[in-house]
Structure formats: structure tokens, C-alpha cells
Amino acid sequence: MTDDAGVRRGYVTQTHTGAVSWDEALRQASAVGFDFAELYLDGATERTRLDPGSVGSAAAEEGLDLLVHLPFVDLEIGSPRDPVREGSLSEQRACIEAAAEMGAEKAVLHAGTSARPPEWQLDEIAPILLDSIRILDRFAADRGVEICVENLPGVPFTVHHLDRVFEETEASATFDTGHARVDGMDADEMADFLDAHGDRVSHVHVNDAREDADEHVPTGSGTTDFETALAPLREDWTGTVSVEVYTFDFDYLELSAEKLDAVL
Template sequence: MSEVRTGFVTQTHTGEVSWKEAIEQGSNLGFDFAELYMDGATERTKLDPGAVRSLADAEGIDLLVHLPFVDIEIGSPRAGIREASREEQKACIETAEVMGAEKAVLHASSHATPPEWTVEDVEPHLLSAIRELDSFGDEHGVEICVENLPGILFTVRDFDRIFSETNAAMTFDTGHARVDGMDAEDIAAFLDDHRNRISHIHVNDARGPTDEHVPTGSGTLDFDIALEPVRDGWSGTVSVEVYSFDFDYLELSKRKLDGYLGEDKAQSA
């Protein structure tokens, strides 16, 4: 049996769900961890990391974080902007450490795009940022997991560069992979081929090759096929990523995910 822990990406950034409610509901539903989104209403300066850690400990649930990305430019060709963005990510990693988070999901992306900027202008800065933040994360006990992005650097098709030029782990997002042309068999092959570098997975279901985040099992991806390598001895963490404020859909997504993983975990909801 694989050593897989399951959790969910919180939807706290809008303020519709508080971090307290997310942690409490995640525990009630029997998740192993909550992946706290550190942006918007729960960006780092709006969090009390000690209080977050205390509640997670009291609820018996682990923590991961999703680092901010909407206004962050760690790969900007402009030195001042990228350096400030990297410092902000480091501050988030330090906050994650205080909260007791074990992993941090990173978007290695930039809004510097053609025609003003080429891939060649941006990619070296992104790779440098990954190396810098990965090293910083190691120093603070937080594993940096770089996520494949849909249609922009770094897509799943570009990850050979990250694997060869950095030591960072990967967050594999199923919906993003579909946007870039992967079907269930392709996803399974990628997970199997790179099982030693993939530490975290986002189960992002959709009704087509889009970044949709519908409740797990309500889309069209065959997760029985896609997640076969996960059932075959892989050890890591898997988050359902569902865009809903209704925890009933999260409960259903967990039951579906447990089935795809061959797990028989008890529900405590």
C-alpha cells in the first residue's frame, strides 16, 4: 500500500471561508492536511501563524501552504521587481515554518511575456528563483514544490528544465496537464517516470482540457487510470482542488479521491 496523505486546497483567499473554518472542516472530513492559500484574505500579514499552528495541532491536521502568485514576479527581467518578489516569497516561507507547514507550492511564472519579453529573457530568472527559494526552504524545513502551469512557463512539457537544473520537487496539477494536451494515460506515464521528483499532486478535475476545478469525479478525467502510479508504492501528498465554498462538495471529492487511491479511510464528518 502506498503511503499517501490526502488534503485539500483551501479557498480562503476570497474571505468567504476563514482559515479557522477551513482547518476545522478539513479535520471533520478526515483529511490529513489542509493546504492554506497565502493570498488575499489569508496573505501572510493577515495571518497569526502561531494561532494557525495551535488550531491545526488541536484539530490533529497537518498543514501545507500555497504561496502567492497573482502579483508576484520572481522571474521579472527587472532586477528590483524580481528581487522584491523573491523576498516576499521568503517571508511567506518563514511564516509557513512558524505555522508548521511542511510543503509550499510555488508558481514559477511571470507576466513578462511576448512581444515585450521572450522566454529566453525570463526562463533563466525563473530557474534562478527556484534554486534560491528551494535552498531557502531547505534551511527552514519547508519543501518547495513547483507546480506545472497551464499554457505558460513552466508547463508540464517544460519540466525537464526544472528537473535537470534545480533540485526542487514538483507539484503535479492534473487539470493544468490536460490543458497542455495530456490524457489520463499520459498523466500516469509522467507520474510514473518522475515519481522520485513529484512530492505533491493537485487533483484538479474538469469537463474538458480546461483549468476548471469542479468537484472531484464530476469531470471527465479517468482518475483510476491517471493515478495508478500513486497507488503503486508512491509516497507523497495529494490535494483535491475544488472551487467551491460548500463543504458538501469537498466531502464528496474526498470520498471520490479515496476510491481512486484504493483507500478505505473513515469519514468523521
């Protein structure tokens, strides 16, 4: 459960695959002793396939808080083409409304785009992405949901671009350890980033890997030095931390929770 430093722990569900239902994912979170579940609003749990009220009620019955991960695979909030971008923003707004209805407190947002070189340069795309972040952040705040922009591996916005998000928007951030590692950060540099930006990083994805890749192996089975990387979270930081493990095996999820607790 929540520790003295105010860190709450949970996990990113794999409900979008259809291999596990949203209600089973909530039961698993409760059985492990997590404080929350981070529900994917895509695929099998895309917003039109859910009854937000039922999700919220079930979470409350399990004693869980809720976060959501907004869809991203086919949405283009950074598109330089107005109709494409506006359609994507409209869908994200609808997802945020569903999140608010189920009582989710945070929504993880991928501020990325497939518009990239050689056709589009970052200096052309960044202002569009930042404007979309501001639009969604204001929309979500009006509904009691906190937008948390996630650093993405190799595409805008990487961990090396989050300074612009902090400077030019009021949005919070999700810091993904695996994505940061892909983009060249070692454990000490991750700790430095969290220490410097702990006031804006509201959520963390603990994404373990055996190499500089976006692997999402069970926490503790990779080579990421979380003891070092997450040290600033043990120093009066208040926020949420999700283990993000690509597994449907409950035992690996439970072990990942134990490994995370040992670090926190």
C-alpha cells in the same frame, strides 16, 4: 487517513477569498478526515493577516498536517527587471518564514511570469525563473519547508518544461492534473509522467474538469480519468494529494474526498 502506500490526502482551501476563515477551513478538513489542509497565503489569509503560531496550534488540535500555497497573482519571480524580481523574492521569503513558523512542511510555488512574447522569449526568461526557484528552494530547505513547483497552464513552466526544473534545480514538483490537461496531456500521458518522475513529484493537485480547461469542479463530476492518471500513486509512491475544488459547499468537498479515496 494515511493509507498503506504512504499517500496523505487533503484539500486546497479557498481562504484567500474571505468566504471561509482559515480556522473553519481547518475544521472542515478534520471533519472530512483529511490528513492535511493546504492554506492559501494570499487575500484574506495573506501572511500579514495571520498569526502563524495560532494557525499551527489550531492545525495540531485538529490532528492535521499543514501545507501552504504561496501567493502568485501579483508577484513576479521571473521578471527580467531586477527590482521587481527582488521585491517578489523578498515577499516569497517572508511567506516561507511564516509557513515554517506555522509548521507547514511544503509550499506550492508558481514559477510563472507575465514577461512573455513578443517582448520576452522563453529562452530569456527560463534562466531567471530557474535561478529564482533555486534561491527559494535553498531558503525554504534551511527552514524545513519543501518547495514544490507547480506546472502552470499555458505559461512557463508548463508540464512540458518541468524537465528543466528537475535537471537544473533540486526543487520538488506539484503536478496539477487540470493544468496538465490544458497543456494537452491525456490520462495515459499523465500516468506516464508520474511514473517517470515520481521521485521528484512530491505533491499532486487533483483538479477535475469537464473539458480541457482549468475548471476545478468537484472531483468525479468532470471527465478526467483519474483511475488511469493517478495509477502510479498506488504503487509505493509517498507524497501528498490535494483535491482542488472551487466550492464553499461542504457536501461537495466531502464527496470529492470520497471520490479521491476510491481512486487512491
